[in-house]
Amino acid sequence: MAKRNQERENKKNAAGRLAEFLAVPQAAISAESHIEIRGNKEAIIEGAQGVLEYCDETIKISLDRKAVKFSGRSLNLKGMDGDSIIIDGFILSIEFT
Amino acid sequence: MFLLKFIRFIKGYISFTATGSFIERFLNLAAKNRIGIWGAKKKGETMTAFTSAADYKSLSAIAGVSGTSLKADGRHGLPFITKRYSRRTGVLAGALVLALTLYFMTKFIWSVNITGNSALSQEEIAAELDSLGLKIGAYIDSIDFDEIQQKALIDLDELSWMGISLDGTTVLIEVRERGELPEIIDKDEACNIIAAKTGLIKSMKVFSGRAEVSAGDAVLKGQLLVNSIYTDKNGKSALNHARAEIIALIEEDKTFEVNLSGYLKDFTGVEKDLLIIDLFGYKIPLGSGRVPYERYETKSRRKDLVILGKTLPLALISEQYREYSSKPFELTPEEAEEKTASLVLEYESAELSQAIILRRDFTKKQANGKYITNAHYLYETDIAREQPILAEQIKILEALGIYINK
Incomplete structure (x- = not known):
C-alpha cells in the first residue's frame, strides 16, 4: 500500500x-482536480469523486485524496455530470479537508 | 447556454423529486453511471432536479439501490409535445396541409409591380406581359424571364430598357422609356459631353474638360463633344465632370397629320358598374358580367389586398362601362388647318421650348383622307448632353493611371 x-x-x-x-x-x-470560482456565486469542480454531504448550507465534494467543503446560503447543485459538478448559491467559505 | 437548453428541449427532459435519507448516495451513483442531473435543489430530505428523458429510466433503478424514492413531476421537450399531439391527427394533418399549401402557393406569381413608366400606362405594359405569359397566377418555374424581357422590348417601342426581377412571389418590373429627359449627373461624378442632336456647331463655351470639336464642325447625334479626360498642369491625365454650352444649328423635319373625316365618341350617359374579385388572375364577377352595350368605354380601378406590406394574389376590381355612339365628323381644310396649328404649337412648346427658331417652312397636302403638313425647321439650341462614365470604364481608366478629379 x-x-x-x-x-x-x-x-x-x-x-x-x-x-x-x-x-x-x-x-x-x-x-x-480543478476548481473554478466565479465571484462567490458559482463554483465548477472537475475531477470530483462524489458528493459527501449536501444540504442548503453545506456541500462537501470528494476529490482524489481530499475533500472540499463549500459553506454558504441557498447552495444548490446546478449541474452534475460524470466527474464535473457545478455549485451555485452564496458561497461564504471553502475549506479543504 | 441557449444551445444547451435547446439540445435538452430537442432530446426531452424530466423534472423529478427524490426523497430519502441518502440523497448523496443517489447522486454519487448517478454520477458514476454518467447520468447528468441539473437544477438540483434540496430541502431537508427532498430534492428536486432535472434529468434527460433517456436517463430517467436508469435513474429509477439507481433510486431503488440507494433507498430513495423517485417521482416524475413533469415531462418537457419536443418528444413529449410530439407524443401529446400525435393522437390529434386532425391538427397534424391541418398543419401538414397548411405547410404544403403555402409551399405550393409560393410557386405562383402573387403580384406584378411595374415602375418607371410615364408615357405607357401600367395596364398596357401588364397586358403585353400577360400575353407573353407573365401574369398573376402564372407558375414561376415555367416562366423564362429573359425571353419575356426581350420580347416585351421588341413589342413595346416606347420602352428602351426593361428589368425583371423576382422577389419571393412578387415580380418587380422596372422600365425606362425612350425620349426621357437625360438624368442629372452629380457634379462630382465624371462625365463626357455628347451631342444630343445632329447639327452644325455655331459657338462653344467649354467650362471643364477637353473639347473634341470646334465651332463650324458638323456633328452627329451621340458624338463626343467634350472629353472628361484632360491633362493637368503637372502633365498627369485626370478624369473630371465635363461642362460646356454648345450651340448648334439644327435642321429638322416634322410631319403633322389630321384626319379629315372619322367618328367621334358621343357618350349617351348610360353607365354600368361591376365589382370583380381577382383571385390568382381568375376574375370572378359579383353580378352579371355581361355588358349590355354595343359600344362602350371601360374604366377600371384595382385595389390589391396588402397585408404587412406584402401584396396578396387577391384584388377587388371596380369596372365602369360607359355607353357611347359613334358620331361621324368631317373637317373642312380650314378646320384641319386650325387643328394643325394647335398641334404645331403643342409640339414647339414641348420639344423646342429651349431653342431659338430661325425659320419654319410648311408644305401642305391632302392624301388618304388626311390633311398632312410637313414642317421644315431651322433652329439653334444647346446640344450638350452629359453622359456618365460607367464604373467599369472608370476602373480601366484608373488602371491606365488616370485619376478622378473631384
Whole structure:
C-alpha cells in the first residue's frame, strides 16, 4: 500500500516537473482536480469523486485524496455530470479537508 | 447556454423529486453511471432536479439501490409535445396541409409591380406581359424571364430598357422609356459631353474638360463633344465632370397629320358598374358580367389586398362601362388647318421650348383622307448632353493611371 502511494506520488511529481519545464499550469498536465470560482456565486469542480454531504448550507465534494467543503446560503447543485459538478448559491467559505 | 437548453428541449427532459435519507448516495451513483442531473435543489430530505428523458429510466433503478424514492413531476421537450399531439391527427394533418399549401402557393406569381413608366400606362405594359405569359397566377418555374424581357422590348417601342426581377412571389418590373429627359449627373461624378442632336456647331463655351470639336464642325447625334479626360498642369491625365454650352444649328423635319373625316365618341350617359374579385388572375364577377352595350368605354380601378406590406394574389376590381355612339365628323381644310396649328404649337412648346427658331417652312397636302403638313425647321439650341462614365470604364481608366478629379 505504502509502495503504491509512493508510486502515485512520484508520478505526480513527474507531472509537476513537466509542467514546470513546459511553463504551463500544472492542471493542464496532471490528473488533479480543478476548481473554478466565479465571484462567490458559482463554483465548477472537475475531477470530483462524489458528493459527501449536501444540504442548503453545506456541500462537501470528494476529490482524489481530499475533500472540499463549500459553506454558504441557498447552495444548490446546478449541474452534475460524470466527474464535473457545478455549485451555485452564496458561497461564504471553502475549506479543504 | 441557449444551445444547451435547446439540445435538452430537442432530446426531452424530466423534472423529478427524490426523497430519502441518502440523497448523496443517489447522486454519487448517478454520477458514476454518467447520468447528468441539473437544477438540483434540496430541502431537508427532498430534492428536486432535472434529468434527460433517456436517463430517467436508469435513474429509477439507481433510486431503488440507494433507498430513495423517485417521482416524475413533469415531462418537457419536443418528444413529449410530439407524443401529446400525435393522437390529434386532425391538427397534424391541418398543419401538414397548411405547410404544403403555402409551399405550393409560393410557386405562383402573387403580384406584378411595374415602375418607371410615364408615357405607357401600367395596364398596357401588364397586358403585353400577360400575353407573353407573365401574369398573376402564372407558375414561376415555367416562366423564362429573359425571353419575356426581350420580347416585351421588341413589342413595346416606347420602352428602351426593361428589368425583371423576382422577389419571393412578387415580380418587380422596372422600365425606362425612350425620349426621357437625360438624368442629372452629380457634379462630382465624371462625365463626357455628347451631342444630343445632329447639327452644325455655331459657338462653344467649354467650362471643364477637353473639347473634341470646334465651332463650324458638323456633328452627329451621340458624338463626343467634350472629353472628361484632360491633362493637368503637372502633365498627369485626370478624369473630371465635363461642362460646356454648345450651340448648334439644327435642321429638322416634322410631319403633322389630321384626319379629315372619322367618328367621334358621343357618350349617351348610360353607365354600368361591376365589382370583380381577382383571385390568382381568375376574375370572378359579383353580378352579371355581361355588358349590355354595343359600344362602350371601360374604366377600371384595382385595389390589391396588402397585408404587412406584402401584396396578396387577391384584388377587388371596380369596372365602369360607359355607353357611347359613334358620331361621324368631317373637317373642312380650314378646320384641319386650325387643328394643325394647335398641334404645331403643342409640339414647339414641348420639344423646342429651349431653342431659338430661325425659320419654319410648311408644305401642305391632302392624301388618304388626311390633311398632312410637313414642317421644315431651322433652329439653334444647346446640344450638350452629359453622359456618365460607367464604373467599369472608370476602373480601366484608373488602371491606365488616370485619376478622378473631384
